Structure formats: C-alpha cells, structure tokens
Amino acid sequence: MKMFQNHEVRWGVLGVGDVCERKSAPAMQKIKDSSLVAVMRRDGEKARDYARRHHVPKWYDQADDLINDPEVNAIYIATPPGSHLELARKVASAGKPVYVEKPMARNHQECLEMIRICEQAGVPLFVAYYRRTLPNFLKIKELVDSGAIGTVRHVQITMNQPRHPDVAEAGKNNWRIDPAIAGGGYFYDLGSHQLDFLDFLFGAVVEVRGMAANQAALYPTEDIVTAAFRFENGILGTGNWCFTASESAKSDMTVIVGDKGKISYPSFWDTYVLLEEDGQAPQRLTFEMPENIQFFLIESIVNELLGRGKCPSTGISAARTNWVMEEMTKNYYSE
Structure with missing residues (x-):
C-alpha cells in the first residue's frame, strides 16, 4: 500500500484488555518494521497503566482520538464483537487498515457490512484467526x-x-x-x-x-x-x-x-x-508456540502492508466462519 512505502507499520490498539497483555499487542513491538505507538481504553487509568507497563508512548480514553492520531497508520480493534462494526467503519473512514479480534462480528450481516465499508474505503481487513499461522x-x-x-x-x-x-x-x-x-x-x-x-x-x-x-x-x-x-x-x-x-x-x-x-x-x-x-x-x-500467540499472524499482516507477503486471515474468510456458526445456532436464536 502506498501509505506504507518505505515506512513501518505504526499500530494503535482500541480496547487494551486481557487479550492485549500477552497474546497480541506485545508482538507488535517485536516484529521487524512494526511498532505500537498508541493504546485506548474507555477507562483512562487502565489505558495509562497499560501504556506505562508496556512502554507505549501514547494512550487515549476516546476511540476517535486514537483513530485520528496521525502517527498511527494501522489499527487493531481488540474490543468485544458488539463494537466491531462501528469501530471498523470509523477506522476505514480514516483510511487506515483494520485488524479485528475474532469472532469478526456478532453475525454474518455485520461481517458483510465490514467487508463492504473496507472495500469502499480501499483499506484491507484482517481478522485474528491466528491458528492459520501456528x-x-x-x-x-x-x-x-x-x-x-x-x-x-x-x-x-x-x-x-x-x-x-x-x-x-x-x-x-x-x-x-x-x-x-x-x-x-x-x-x-x-x-x-x-x-x-x-x-x-x-x-x-x-x-x-x-x-x-x-x-x-x-x-x-x-x-x-x-x-x-x-x-x-x-x-x-x-x-x-x-x-x-x-x-x-x-x-x-x-x-x-x-x-x-x-x-x-x-x-x-x-x-x-x-x-x-x-x-x-x-x-x-x-x-x-511463540510467547505471543498472535505473533506470526501479526507478522503476516505487517508483511502484507509493506508489500512483502500475504496474511491468510481476511474479512472474507472470517465472514464465512460467522455464517457457519449462525447456521448451526439459528434454531436457538430464531425461537
């Protein structure tokens, strides 16, 4: 992508909860040409504490502030699924690649909408199904x-x-x-x-x-x-x-x-x-296994953004999984 030519991937994370303590976000600081520059959590004290413990330069308590930070050029949405669509819409509107936790969304229709808005904005959409790289x-x-x-x-x-x-x-x-x-x-x-x-x-x-x-x-x-x-x-x-x-x-x-x-x-x-x-x-x-279980998947995202590889877990593949789960449980949720 043009915005990453001759640059590193500078990550911002929305929702630095438990999954970011070891599984995911620390890997962003270890991968070549990748750095974690900002984190966000609605509880500002927890965001500041995370930033302090993990040596992240900036923290926020508002999603829009991190999304619009000019130093952030890729965003990891690590919140629960209910907010994935709304946040993906904002990130895509800012022209920044989206990496979202799994499941991709609450239902297949939300997944399709996330794919649509990212395609319309011309930004890639990746999903944290990291077993594809272990x-x-x-x-x-x-x-x-x-x-x-x-x-x-x-x-x-x-x-x-x-x-x-x-x-x-x-x-x-x-x-x-x-x-x-x-x-x-x-x-x-x-x-x-x-x-x-x-x-x-x-x-x-x-x-x-x-x-x-x-x-x-x-x-x-x-x-x-x-x-x-x-x-x-x-x-x-x-x-x-x-x-x-x-x-x-x-x-x-x-x-x-x-x-x-x-x-x-x-x-x-x-x-x-x-x-x-x-x-x-x-x-x-x-x-x-790697110390940070998402290391290899995040590395594949960095490599794709920098034009030297492909990530195997995309919004299109992840949406299929949501569809399968929805079909398996529809008798319960349609009652």
Missing part, C-alpha cells in the same frame, strides 16, 4: 495437502467443557455469554477458531445442519451445539460442543479421517499432532 496447525495442513492420510473423508470435532469458572449464576459481567455483545456464547468464542481452521484446510463450508440449546440455564446464550456440515470439496464434518459437561468428560479433539490414516489434534489446551498412517506406528508430533 506451527502445529501448519503441520496439519502440510500432512493433509501431501496426502499423508490419503483422501480425506470426514472430520469430527468434539469439545466438552465444564461450566466456566467466570460464569456467574446470572451471567453478569461476562460479555462472552451476552448475545447482544458476543452474538453467541462460548461456542462463538472457541468454536470459531476450530471452524475457521477447517475453512483454511478444506475451503468453504457450503451446507450446514445444526441444533443448539441452553440446557443448564446458567446464562442467555446457547451452551450446547451439535452440527453436520459439508465443505465445497465434498468432505463431510460433524461437531459437538458442550460447555456444561462433567469434569470427567472434558475433551478438546478434532479428528481428520482419510482413506489411508487419520490426524488427531487439540485446538486449545495442548499443541501436539497425532498422525496415524495405515501400517505404520503412530507419530506424536510436538511444537513450541
């Missing part, structure tokens, strides 16, 4: 693409989690289980990562059959989802997500089944990949 997930893609397990037939996702410790009885003070802010519940927060990576592996999902419910009545959003889906290349998938299961049932596993073997992997609480090929001993492959 070494364990890239290894899975390499194995699938190389035919290590033959032709892929189907994929199975299983996630059973006990009630999350941050769930109050009335679901208060937790935006992740407030549909007006998050669009859905923990399924939207966690399942989105799993589904987006499968989009990266196999392409778009073109058909979905799903059912969602709220069985435990601990909060307003769905707490269980089961679904079947079909990718554009004909591969079939199934998924089961439960967020009020017993501790003994806790699991996080995706299995990709081919006609010559299978690949099994967790998406969250471990980083191994188990390869089982017909006639061979199983291989358990282990990987080290």
Whole structure:
C-alpha cells in the first residue's frame, strides 16, 4: 500500500484488555518494521497503566482520538464483537487498515457490512484467526495437502467443557455469554477458531445442519451445539460442543479421517499432532508456540502492508466462519 512505502507499520490498539497483555499487542513491538505507538481504553487509568507497563508512548480514553492520531497508520480493534462494526467503519473512514479480534462480528450481516465499508474505503481487513499461522496447525495442513492420510473423508470435532469458572449464576459481567455483545456464547468464542481452521484446510463450508440449546440455564446464550456440515470439496464434518459437561468428560479433539490414516489434534489446551498412517506406528508430533500467540499472524499482516507477503486471515474468510456458526445456532436464536 502506498501509505506504507518505505515506512513501518505504526499500530494503535482500541480496547487494551486481557487479550492485549500477552497474546497480541506485545508482538507488535517485536516484529521487524512494526511498532505500537498508541493504546485506548474507555477507562483512562487502565489505558495509562497499560501504556506505562508496556512502554507505549501514547494512550487515549476516546476511540476517535486514537483513530485520528496521525502517527498511527494501522489499527487493531481488540474490543468485544458488539463494537466491531462501528469501530471498523470509523477506522476505514480514516483510511487506515483494520485488524479485528475474532469472532469478526456478532453475525454474518455485520461481517458483510465490514467487508463492504473496507472495500469502499480501499483499506484491507484482517481478522485474528491466528491458528492459520501456528506451527502445529501448519503441520496439519502440510500432512493433509501431501496426502499423508490419503483422501480425506470426514472430520469430527468434539469439545466438552465444564461450566466456566467466570460464569456467574446470572451471567453478569461476562460479555462472552451476552448475545447482544458476543452474538453467541462460548461456542462463538472457541468454536470459531476450530471452524475457521477447517475453512483454511478444506475451503468453504457450503451446507450446514445444526441444533443448539441452553440446557443448564446458567446464562442467555446457547451452551450446547451439535452440527453436520459439508465443505465445497465434498468432505463431510460433524461437531459437538458442550460447555456444561462433567469434569470427567472434558475433551478438546478434532479428528481428520482419510482413506489411508487419520490426524488427531487439540485446538486449545495442548499443541501436539497425532498422525496415524495405515501400517505404520503412530507419530506424536510436538511444537513450541511463540510467547505471543498472535505473533506470526501479526507478522503476516505487517508483511502484507509493506508489500512483502500475504496474511491468510481476511474479512472474507472470517465472514464465512460467522455464517457457519449462525447456521448451526439459528434454531436457538430464531425461537
């Protein structure tokens, strides 16, 4: 892009909450030709404290002030999904690239609007589905693409989690289980990562059959989802997500089944990949993660903005994930 020729990417962050302590924003200070120059939070004292602890030159308590800061030339929207569309509109209107947390928005329609306004403004739109750049997930893609397990037939996702410790009885003070802010519940927060990576592996999902419910009545959003889906290349998938299961049932596993073997992997609480090929001993492959889990994705954004690479996670790909989740849960939210 013209605005980045012979320059570095100078980031501003809207909403420096927990995700910015280690996962994301610190990486902006470590990547070549990248710097973090300003942060914003509505609570000015917290914004100032973050800036002090992370050695960021400037802080704000108003989004417009950071967006219009002439020293900021790219903006990371790290707020909950309910504000993504409004803030993306403001950032795009200022002519600055948009990097937004996942899920991309509360619903597919908001995603499409974000794509439209960024295209109209001529600015790129990236989304924080960082598994597309992590070494364990890239290894899975390499194995699938190389035919290590033959032709892929189907994929199975299983996630059973006990009630999350941050769930109050009335679901208060937790935006992740407030549909007006998050669009859905923990399924939207966690399942989105799993589904987006499968989009990266196999392409778009073109058909979905799903059912969602709220069985435990601990909060307003769905707490269980089961679904079947079909990718554009004909591969079939199934998924089961439960967020009020017993501790003994806790699991996080995706299995990709081919006609010559299978690949099994967790998406969250471990980083191994188990390869089982017909006639061979199983291989358990282990990987080290970067200190800042979004490092490689943010690096790919910097490289694209500076004309030396491409980011694999865009608004167009992320919008597809929102569509899939919406289809899987529409019976619950249309009641």
